[in-house]
Amino acid sequence: MWVREGSEVERPSWAPVDVDVSRPSSARVYDYYLGGAHNFAVDRAVAEQTLRLMPGLDQVMRLNRAFLRRSVRMLVRSGVTQFLDLGAGIPTAGNVHEVAQAENPAARVLYVDVDPVAVAHSNTMLAGNERAAALQADIRDPKRIFDEAQRGGVLELDRPVAVLMNFVLHFVPDSDDPEGVVAVYRQLMSEGSYLVLSHAGFDSESDPPSGWASAVDLYDREVSVLHFRRSDRVARLFSGFDLLEPGVVRLPLWRPDPDEEVPGDAHRYLGFAGVGRKPCR
């Protein structure tokens, strides 16, 4: 009726998303950089190509994953038991629920990703885990995510929650108002909640890593458009939150492990991170 043979009526925008594995996905490229095999040839080809243009990119991804581990562990130790992981990607080593539940088995996690494959895999992996689940949603739709999270029963959002936005907001263009999106989350979060955020970018005073421009071009073209932002801009995303020490810093500089040797050129690493807390009035 709607679709006649030979030609196709355009699918309404709210219909289920397509599953197209002929194109690389940022979740699977990320998995590849972390050493996973949850990826396809198209993903690996782009990942390798990008890496050749910008050696050390895989290192940045691993630093981001390490920041995730450090921040989650820190938050669980300060009593946070609920996590909303936005742009969670494909489950791999050091998933949030593993890190958190290793510290506190009562910790609860809801993974959110726009990639239906990542979500399908998460759900398979989490089957039987009452304290973790995955939801397919666009992070630019905070109200829907909070509604579904509340309805799903994994999280109790009238209590503090840590909202994680690791390496995801750089996929949101300025035209979609990333500050505004974060502000809506802030309004929805109860007092005492946390925002954990990391974001690709560099400041003008430090040289961008060699080859970054062509690497970004390639990534934009093949995977998803990246929006690099400077640290002051990243810090602005935390407005309304009290930034925890040391503020918005390069990924490896955010509360390194005590025995960790921070590399001397850490200030040139591509990407910033920070943790903020919604104050109690």
Next chain:
Amino acid sequence: MTGWTKQRVPGMRSAVGDEVVAGVEAFAESWATAIIGTSYVPMTKAEVVDHLRGLTDLLVGALLTEPFRTAAAHEVGIRLVEAHFTGTETLDRTIQLMGDELLGELRRDGDPVLYSRIAALQGALAAGYAQSLRERTLDEQEAIREAVLDARDHAEAALRASEARFRAVFAEAAIGMGISDTDGNVLEVNQSLQDMLGYPASELRQRNLRSLMHEDDVASVWEFYEELVRGERDHFRVEKRFKRRDNQSVWTHLTISLVRDDDGRPAYQVAMVEDVTDRHLLQNRLRYQALHDPLTGLPNRALFLERLGKAFDTSVVSARVGLCYLDLDGFKVINDSLGHDIGDQLLVAVARRLDESVSGDGMLVARMGGDEFVILMEGSTGTQSIVDVADRVLTSLTGPVRIDGHELSVSASIGIVERAIEGTTSADVMRDADITLYWAKADGKSRWALYDPERNAREVARFTLSATMPAALERDEFYVDYQPLVRLEDSKILGVEALVRWQHPEFGRLAPDRFIELAEETGLIVPLGRWVLRKACQQARRWLDAFGDATPFVSVNLAVRQSRDPALVADVRQILAEAALPPHLLQLELTESAIMGTADEPLEALRALSDMGVRIAIDDFGTGYSNLAYLRHLPVHELKIAGSFMEGLRAADGADPVDAQIVSTLVSLAHALGLTVTAEGVETPAQAERLRRIGCDAGQGWLFARPGPPDHIEPLFS
């Protein structure tokens, strides 16, 4: 996903000494440094060292234990992968480090047995690592493919669900829906549309949209449609009639939307059709009710004004419009005496007669309310056509109307306006028709009057004058001129007539005929007359002071209303006293009708004035109807013969015998009654000579002097 053990090989400590413990520790440190960063491992460096210490224990245990077995090294390879040491360089560096440093750290360099055991352990570790990584990779590949399938299933299920929902929406919608291609071939229709049009889907699918055209469709519907099909318009919404299979009409709200393909080319059109027939009929009925008079069924005021407005919207330059504004004569009497029910029935009967006597294109009969009707003639060709209509209407009303045993005579007055549309407005036409109707009433009813712009201008001017007169009196815009009354015998000036003038700021100098009648109508004549009387008396007093016995009397006109003013005598007495003027120097002029028509009281007033010594004159004598028998009893001193009789005496060579006889008779009559006679309007010496011969006492007119200010006539006094 993670899983590592901190468990050490049992019995190690007893078998080896502190040297081995130190060696294990040192190797684990080096190992950690070598492989951290080769892939992502969710551990701090300390945790990595811890993990690798356990693995080193296993390796060292195998190395130093008899009998020598490599299974532990195989296990180490597996556990590396389990900890997510999955990078390609991890194994490379591990194997290299084992060969380079393990025996050295254990202080067992150069031991050929251990050296060959190292090689065996390296092989076992590599095999375990490769096997584990291969399994892990295959598992993960399997998992991601499963995930893709799951995600696809999920998406397809959701799509199927949404398609099912849509099919349900389409099929079950109460609104009629249809889809056709851009050529108009109907592809799908839902049940509602089939019901609405009375065709089964199979029949509709064989039809083209264009075949659903209705003969009454406005052109724009199909213009919009063609634009849509060409892709110039994405949707349009119209009210349209369809013909059902049973030939009945169904009114609909129709919305047609264009659906484009991926390249933006028109692909389909989707029609949504809502049956609004009931609403449409109701609207028609409501509209009819809103535009018609419920009593007579004629169009009402609103519809009339709408049609009149439309008539003025025409682009035809020479277009004309005609209008009859009709009002029944004496309808109120019928209503009041016979009751509203009879009145209403009379209106219905009149409406029917009007309707029957007016027909044709562009003609409209409407009831404006009460007993007022209008007849509109669009495209009038001239005055005569609308006058003919008015005549027909008046004729149609002549026959009596029978209602409930009453035989009622009815007549109407009609105001007619007929003019070109250009340069006028519907409001002008209405106003002028209303005025003209008033004229028809004022002219005697049961007739029509045709709008006359000059009459209207006069009336407007009259209205303006009468409205500004009170203020003019206060602002001293009036003044008085004087004209002598001359004794014919010796040209001595006996008296002067005071004549009021109005120096109007807008219209200039106005003679009395322009405003006295108005002043009579409005009643302002009383204060105005009093003002003239006072001015004249004051002037006479000044003359008395200047000329003594030669002073003429002043003759002041008294209007009808003034003569009936109860305060007249007191006013005159007071004014004379104020001016200190002897009463015999004042003459009051009244018209015949003012004197003859009076009842007793005014007559009393005249007697009182006469007794006071004031002279009384009858003005314009001979133009009214005088009771000559009565005349002798009136307190009158003088007759003024109207100027109209002088016409026949004007010519130098012979007078009109009739006029001459009349004047002669009037003079004789006056003298017989003991009255003096003044002839008005004397303009030629011949007239004066004839009058003198007839015996007329005095004359007044241009021959002697025109009316003027005091200083113009004073030289004539001596």
